[in-house]
Amino acid sequence: KAGVTQTPRYLIKTRGQQVTLSCSPISGHRSVSWYQQTPGQGLQFLFEYFSETQRNKGNFPGRFSGRQFSNSRSEMNVSTLELGDSALYLCASSLGTGVMNTEAFFGQGTRLTVV
């Protein structure tokens, strides 16, 4: 079966712009989480969505937002981009049906560069 698909793979934006990243989870998975990876901070949790509802949120400013659609696809948006937002953004999907089934499957990520 198809894995987690993130689009686009690479993106270059200018400071002050906004950006939207997309994630298509594995078919049948209802939970989608987003992570930011930078050399300095490592992998950090952004937020988690399940059944179109945000269930958990990391310690990021309000410029970072997301949503999930009825088909479980998710988008995340970053407004007023800053240079420090340059990072690899990873999406992970899981069944979300209980702790024993919460193996997370990650996409290859979107590499965002802010200039």
Add this chain to the structure above:
Amino acid sequence: DAKTTQPNSMESNEEEPVHLPCNHSTISGTDYIHWYRQLPSQGPEYVIHGLTSNVNNRMASLAIAEDRKSSTLILHRATLRDAAVYYCILRDAVPNAGTASKLTFGTGTRLQVTL
């Protein structure tokens, strides 16, 4: 979140077993121990998880100390393709079905495998 401590890096020869340690002295009774790895230029990949008993799967074995304050990921025969950053993560048990819980990544152990 309870924290984990791992060595920054380890080296292994190909075809030899590798034991990757993880300390988690503040683990709670309901925390599961998860291991993920991240190969170069890819998103993290699930390896194995356990609660109290040792676990085996096709990728690795997980040995959990009796007091659960430490664990060891065992790769039985390291190959060059096992070169990656390995993350030991404590994951909150989910009290009810319907949602996954976030992954809190530390700095991990960078495993180098040489011929």
